[in-house]
Amino acid sequence: MKVSFLLTNDDLPDLARGAAVLGTGGGGDPLVGRLLVEQALDEGHRVEVVEADELADSDLVISTAMMGAPTVVIEKLPAGDEAVHSLRRLEAHLGRTAIATIPMECGGLNSMIPLVVAARANIPVVDGDGMGRAFPELQMETFGVYGVPGSPLAVSNEHGYSAVIDTGEDNHQMESFARAVTIRMGGAAYIAEYSMSGADVKRTAIPGTLTLACDLGRTIRLAREAHRDPFDALRGHLAETIYRFGTVLMRGKIVDVERSVADGFTAGVAKIDAFDSDDTMSIHFRNENLVAYRNDEVVAIVPDLITVLDAETAQPITTDGMRYGQRVAVYGISTPEIMRTPEALAVFGPQAFGLAHPWAPLEELSA
Structure with a gap:
């Protein structure tokens, strides 16, 4: 698999800024996620970002994210391994190992959580996502719009508790059940969902949004440094x-x-x-x-x-x-x-x- 680029600590401020622009006010506080990625990179992990076209059609890709009210995350900070735990729980349920992860949305914290997963699980993250912005509900993803079931889904919290939710092809019920579990976990939890093939990713994902977030954040920064609008x-x-x-x-x-x-x-x-x-x-x-x-x-x-x-x-x-x-x-x-x-x-x-x-x-x- 070709590596499009390796993400560095120097990229993260621009990425966080651009992801917050695309996040339309939601997706969680990007600073929290940025700090988690910085910690993983400082520990020697790498974040490889690959283009969807570099995936084999048969590759297994799983989306990872935070679920819940963004306000809660400010008071209930993640430990950093919750979404990895969900990924492993879902892989065990499926009996397969993911070759890559992909953001479910390109906003705020949820542009960062898949990077943490990629670093700590030693897999690439796909340059794209399933919303092109941030939306509040799990069925609101282009993956699901164009035929990929969101379940089975794994959800975990900071205490290591987890659950697998399987609603077949009913993405609305998946959202409902996962929301109820998330509320019981304190209003914010971390998920792995929309397990799909590389071919599905190419067909249903919005391409290039991690790169776009980096570029938008950089555009704002450079304009400010040059005293331009x-x-x-x-x-x-x-x-x-x-x-x-x-x-x-x-x-x-x-x-x-x-x-x-x-x-x-x-x-x-x-x-x-x-x-x-x-x-x-x-x-x-x-x-x-x-x-x-x-x-x-x-x-x-x-x-x-x-x-x-x-x-x-x-x-x-x-x-x-x-x-x-x-x-x-x-x-x-x-x-x-x-x-x-x-x-x-x-x-x-x-x-x-x-x-x-x-x-x-x-x-x-x-x-």
């Missing part, structure tokens, strides 16, 4: 990728955040007053930012990406990190075509979250 730099870089389009939806100050943890999710609304007008924006989130209203008009809606960035530095701010008084820029990013099909929108479009407004492309809403 990081938002313009982001827009220019995205235009050359499968995401194609990014734009500032509003600049303003956060004037209110309502947030609660219920049923294993962090949910709420953030309200922002514009700097240059009387306009207001409200962002509704459920772990991740789902819809942005400007003066009660939808300007961006799931599955397109809505991310909140510091107004000066473009540093991403997660949903659990939003606070009154922060000066922010709300940034929209369009999704790749694989996430815009009728099959995909049926699984993670607005109606999947109980939103009444139909999906419309970001580039049209913000025109």
Whole structure:
């Protein structure tokens, strides 16, 4: 198997920053995951990142991640080996050994957990993922959209307790059962799921998102170092990728955040007053930012990406990190075509979250 590149400690700040941009406010705190990866690298482990095309069609690939409310992870820090334990438990259940792992999403902590697994299990991590952003539920993955069952799934906590959940091809039931176990494990746990072939990965994954996260984080950093507008730099870089389009939806100050943890999710609304007008924006989130209203008009809606960035530095701010008084820029990013099909929108479009407004492309809403 060809190694696309070896990840180093120097790459991690850019990767964490870019993953938080793509994470749309969710996916967990990237700093926690970054520190876990740094620890593994400092101990002499390696993180090999490979392209999906380098997989053999018969290779077994298993997705690994954190599951639960991102807010909980801040208070219940992982030990670092929970997701590896889930991987080994699932391998034992399947009677096969994974050749590689792959992120289930490209946001925050969940861009980092597969890197920890790759390092500690001595397997590569595939440059891609199953969401192209972060979503709050396990069935909301392109792997499942295009026919890969998510179960059997293994879930573990920091005490070494684990369970295997098998719901056949019913990914909604898998999510429901795994969520219940995660809640009983304290609101955050670590999973191995969507065991699939290399051929399935090539067919269903969104390619290159780890590299993209590194590139976006680097783009922001270099723009700041050169005293250039990081938002313009982001827009220019995205235009050359499968995401194609990014734009500032509003600049303003956060004037209110309502947030609660219920049923294993962090949910709420953030309200922002514009700097240059009387306009207001409200962002509704459920772990991740789902819809942005400007003066009660939808300007961006799931599955397109809505991310909140510091107004000066473009540093991403997660949903659990939003606070009154922060000066922010709300940034929209369009999704790749694989996430815009009728099959995909049926699984993670607005109606999947109980939103009444139909999906419309970001580039049209913000025109």
